[in-house]
Amino acid sequence: MVRPRGGATERWSLRLHPEVDKLLDKVAKERGISKNSLVESIILEWAYRNGYNKILHANIRNGRIAVWDFLLDETVHITYVEPEHRLYCENCKTYDCGHIWAIMHDKDLRKKIKKEGWIIAEIS
Numbered sequence: 101m102v103r104p105r106g107g108a109t110e111r112w113s114l115r116l117h118p119e120v121d122k123l124l125d126k127v128a129k130e131r132g133i134s135k136n137s138l139v140e141s142i143i144l145e146w147a148y149r150n151g152y153n154k155i156l157h158a159n160i161r162n163g164r165i166a167v168w169d170f171l172l173d174e175t176v177h178i179t180y181v182e183p184e185h186r187l188y189c190e191n192c193k194t195y196d197c198g199h200i201w202a203i204m205h206d207k208d209l210r211k212k213i214k215k216e217g218w219i220i221a222e223i224s
Contacts (some may be wrong), residue, residue: 141191163179177189187203
């Protein structure tokens, strides 16, 4: 996630089992993001799934959904990838994150997506 933001950034120090650290390294490299960005993405997904984060506003235009993420306090862009019929988060660099989960679980956004004619596979 490349985003210079205003405001303070909290720095944490974590002790991880070597296996967990290797897994984070592997997935971060696959996505082309830093481990810090991967961990932030994982926490954001947890926050969406547990009601601590929300999409405040969304626009759909030109094959993209722009959502305002409450916790990040910024716009996140989601692209519709037609051949695969999937959504891709430009912020998290993945097809499966909290932003996509929130979009797919928002009835109003689902109606807008259907109105656009997008076909998207169900996600859990």
